[in-house]
Amino acid sequence: xxxxxxRVVFQNKFLPYLLVAPQLAITIIFFFWPASQAxxxxxxxxxxxGTRSYFxxxxxxxxxxxxxxxxxxFQITALFSxxxxxxxxxxxxxxxxxADRLVRGTTAYKTLLIxxxxxxxxxxxxxxxxxxxxxxxxxxxxxxxxxxxxxxxLNGGQAMFVVVVAATWKQISYNFLFFLAGLQSVPKSLIExxxxxxxxxxxxxxxxxxxxxxxxxxxxxVVNVVYAFFDTFGVIHSLTRGxxxxxxxxLVYKVWYDGFEAQDLGGSSAQSVILMVIVIxxxxxxxxxxxxxxxx
Amino acid sequence: xxxxxxxxxxxxxxxxxxxxAISASGAWxxxxxxxxxxxxxMSGALNERVNExxxxxxxxxxxxxxxxxxxxxxxxTLTAAMAAFRAGKGPHIVQVxxxxxxxxxxxxxxxxxxxxxxxQNGFKFDPGSYLSAVTxxxxxxxxxxxxxxxxxxxxxxxxxxxxxQKAGLDPNKPPKTWQEFEPxxxxxxASGSTCPFQTNWQTWIQLENFSALHNVPFASKSNGFDxxxxxxxxxxxxHVRHITTLANWMKEGLMVYGGRKNEANAKFISGECAIHMxxxxxxxxxxxxxKFKWGMQMLPYYSDVQGAPQNSIIGGASLWVLGKHKxxxxxxxxxxxxxxxxTENQVWWHKNTGYLPITTMAYETTKxxxxxxxxxxxxxxxxxxxxxxxxxxxxxxxLGNFVQIRDVMDEELEAVxxxxxxPKEALDTAVDRGNRLLRQFERxxxx
Numbered sequence: 001x002x003x004x005x006x007r008v009v010f011q012n013k014f015l016p017y018l019l020v021a022p023q024l025a026i027t028i029i030f031f032f033w034p035a036s037q038a039x040x041x042x043x044x045x046x047x048x049x050g051t052r053s054y055f056x057x058x059x060x061x062x063x064x065x066x067x068x069x070x071x072x073x074f075q076i077t078a079l080f081s082x083x084x085x086x087x088x089x090x091x092x093x094x095x096x097x098x099a100d101r102l103v104r105g106t107t108a109y110k111t112l113l114i115x116x117x118x119x120x121x122x123x124x125x126x127x128x129x130x131x132x133x134x135x136x137x138x139x140x141x142x143x144x145x146x147x148x149x150x151x152x153x154l155n156g157g158q159a160m161f162v163v164v165v166a167a168t169w170k171q172i173s174y175n176f177l178f179f180l181a182g183l184q185s186v187p188k189s190l191i192e193x194x195x196x197x198x199x200x201x202x203x204x205x206x207x208x209x210x211x212x213x214x215x216x217x218x219x220x221x222v223v224n225v226v227y228a229f230f231d232t233f234g235v236i237h238s239l240t241r242g243x244x245x246x247x248x249x250x251l252v253y254k255v256w257y258d259g260f261e262a263q264d265l266g267g268s269s270a271q272s273v274i275l276m277v278i279v280i281x282x283x284x285x286x287x288x289x290x291x292x293x294x295x296x
Numbered sequence: 297x298x299x300x301x302x303x304x305x306x307x308x309x310x311x312x313x314x315x316x317a318i319s320a321s322g323a324w325x326x327x328x329x330x331x332x333x334x335x336x337x338m339s340g341a342l343n344e345r346v347n348e349x350x351x352x353x354x355x356x357x358x359x360x361x362x363x364x365x366x367x368x369x370x371x372x373t374l375t376a377a378m379a380a381f382r383a384g385k386g387p388h389i390v391q392v393x394x395x396x397x398x399x400x401x402x403x404x405x406x407x408x409x410x411x412x413x414x415x416q417n418g419f420k421f422d423p424g425s426y427l428s429a430v431t432x433x434x435x436x437x438x439x440x441x442x443x444x445x446x447x448x449x450x451x452x453x454x455x456x457x458x459x460x461q462k463a464g465l466d467p468n469k470p471p472k473t474w475q476e477f478e479p480x481x482x483x484x485x486a487s488g489s490t491c492p493f494q495t496n497w498q499t500w501i502q503l504e505n506f507s508a509l510h511n512v513p514f515a516s517k518s519n520g521f522d523x524x525x526x527x528x529x530x531x532x533x534x535h536v537r538h539i540t541t542l543a544n545w546m547k548e549g550l551m552v553y554g555g556r557k558n559e560a561n562a563k564f565i566s567g568e569c570a571i572h573m574x575x576x577x578x579x580x581x582x583x584x585x586x587k588f589k590w591g592m593q594m595l596p597y598y599s600d601v602q603g604a605p606q607n608s609i610i611g612g613a614s615l616w617v618l619g620k621h622k623x624x625x626x627x628x629x630x631x632x633x634x635x636x637x638x639t640e641n642q643v644w645w646h647k648n649t650g651y652l653p654i655t656t657m658a659y660e661t662t663k664x665x666x667x668x669x670x671x672x673x674x675x676x677x678x679x680x681x682x683x684x685x686x687x688x689x690x691x692x693x694x695l696g697n698f699v700q701i702r703d704v705m706d707e708e709l710e711a712v713x714x715x716x717x718x719p720k721e722a723l724d725t726a727v728d729r730g731n732r733l734l735r736q737f738e739r740x741x742x743x
Contacts, residue, residue: 245710
């Protein structure tokens with residue numbers, strides 16, 4: 001920092017506090033208070049109407065980790081979010097690179113690619129549900145013609161495929177926008193210089209564009225993992241309801257099911273606390289280790 | 297942090313929304329009538345019937361006013377009532393599906409048993425005048441009614457008479473036993489049917505009602521009526537035999553899996569499926585939608601099982617009364633239940649919805665009016681349900697965490713249909729997983 005920097009200083013001692021107060025209030029009411037409630041609930045068991053509640057220590061957590069299906073849900077979540085993140089990012093990067101190279105019709109192309117983002121998750125789920133519905137579904141028909149015994153309501157692998165397709169499709173627009181913006185901020189002079197030096201398009205992509213794009217990529221990885229973890233509930237709920245046989249029951253779906261369908265608030269809160277720990281850990285890892293490799 | 301924030305925010309919004317809705321409706325009351333909130337899950341045409349009931353009651357007296365509010369699906373209605381109760385704004389009456397019965401019973405401090413309300417407010421209450429096959433599901437072992445049976449149905453078999461004709465089968469002689477089924481299904485398939493047989497609600501029809509009809513226990517302790525220390529019993533050789541039969545039929549294309557709930561109705565109405573098992577409540581939509589001749593018949597049974605057919609059990613929902621309201625309000629609730637039990641209202645409900653009547657008088661009256669003769673098949677559900685006096689195996693089911701247990705059964709059955717597990721393996725696993733849920737419920741109930 002330059003020593004002669006001009007600084008604006010608040011004369012009134014309370015004004016700064018007053019200015020951050022709304023932000024603080026929102027954070028406390030909508031984040032810290034519910035989070036603390038979840039922690040309290042997670043060590044209690046009570047009946048559905050809340051007339052009696054008992055402190056049970058870590059019983060809710062012990063029940064969870066003795067449940068094979070909870071551990072199974074971890075694997076499902078890991079598989080689902082890595083698929084959604086990698087497929088979503090590579091596809092949208094490819095689309096952005098091609099859009100960036102387009103000379104004519106770019107606006108139409110870009111606009112069309114942004115459309116899916118405006119579709120609500122539940123609607124996206126219902127839409128893909130129709131497309132893949134055994135019998136009348138368009139793609140289901142194609143798959144059946146290709147000799148595949150298609151029924152994602154009975155086959156767990158196929159169900160996973162369908163929810164990954166729907167969840168990825170929904171997120172591609174968002175990724176595409178950021179990648180495109182990132183690509184357009186890469187200085188043309190660098191690329192031209194490399195081209196003159198004899199580097200081909202692929203070489204230019206990996207040695208110049210990718211390093212300059214890495215902050216965008218890092219940001220999108222964080223956003224996509226969070227998306228796959230938490231915002232895909234609507235897609236899964238409308239497509240498979242976590243089935244068949246829990247093949248698509250990701251952690252956040254189980255939190256909802258146990259809390260709202262099964263009326264097990266203690267178990268559901270314990271899962272929220274575990275999720276909270278996971279997200280904190282993921283964020284720390286991402287900013288500590290991955291961010292170091294990012295060139296700004 | 298984000299996740300918990302979100303969830304809790306949803307819960308908060310839910311609570312807040314309910315509170316606002318209630319205070320708003322209270323603030324705008326114009327007359328001096330005592331308002332009684334009735335939250336229900338009836339949608340579409342049934343929602344209209346419910347409103348007609350409320351209107352009828354409100355017009356018939358000037359002390360109370362029933363306000364019927366649709367709260368979404370069964371689980372949504374229950375969740376809304378629980379959240380409102382926690383906030384001290386619970387409805388007076390809430391409609392709860394039959395699988396929620398165990399949960400409601402365990403919430404002793406939150407509910408008020410119906411028999412108590414009736415006797416405290418001077419309404420005569422004669423258990424003998426009710427069809428015990430219906431009320432038994434919602435009564436204690438010694439016959440005290442805990443919740444008021446509102447919409448009850450029982451599963452029956454529907455079949456496409458035209459498809460039978462086409463296959464060279466007698467359309468007036470549907471198969472009565474499971475043994476007679478296979479040759480019939482083969483003939484239907486040979487005549488070009490792509491879906492000779494399908495079932496809705498596989499857990500309710502093929503396991504729960506199957507047990508009752510064959511007079512074998514679904515769970516120990518009289519299917520849970522005699523205590524929370526009950527264990528599931530639906531992995532007996534007879535159950536395994538039945539699921540094996542169905543699995544084989546699916547492999548041979550004699551049966552088609554159509555989903556866990558009633559999604560498969562569409563395939564019966566379109567004429568694609570020849571034999572279909574569904575709740576008696578399906579009558580209304582089939583008589584409106586099906587463009588072919590069809591018939592109704594009791595559920596089949598294995599003729600070599602002693603005592604079969606026993607009687608079938610009900611599904612549907614009952615009305616529970618929540619606690620923490622004023623005595624004057626409970627008096628209104630009692631009067632409303634008395635109104636519901638009146639024979640003319642029971643007959644009207646039975647005829648207009650296809651749900652079962654709950655009093656013997658209502659059944660007799662409907663019969664005397666010639667309704668069953670004019671609408672062939674409509675008597676089948678009542679006959680099947682009252683075939684024999686209910687035993688401890690056929691009174692109903694009283695299990696905690698039953699919502700999850702049904703899901704467990706669905707999951708394991710689907711594993712059989714997709715060929716991943718053998719019937720024995722799947723039923724054993726389902727019993728084992730279900731028992732764990734029962735033990736957890738028992739622990740919580742005893743605290």
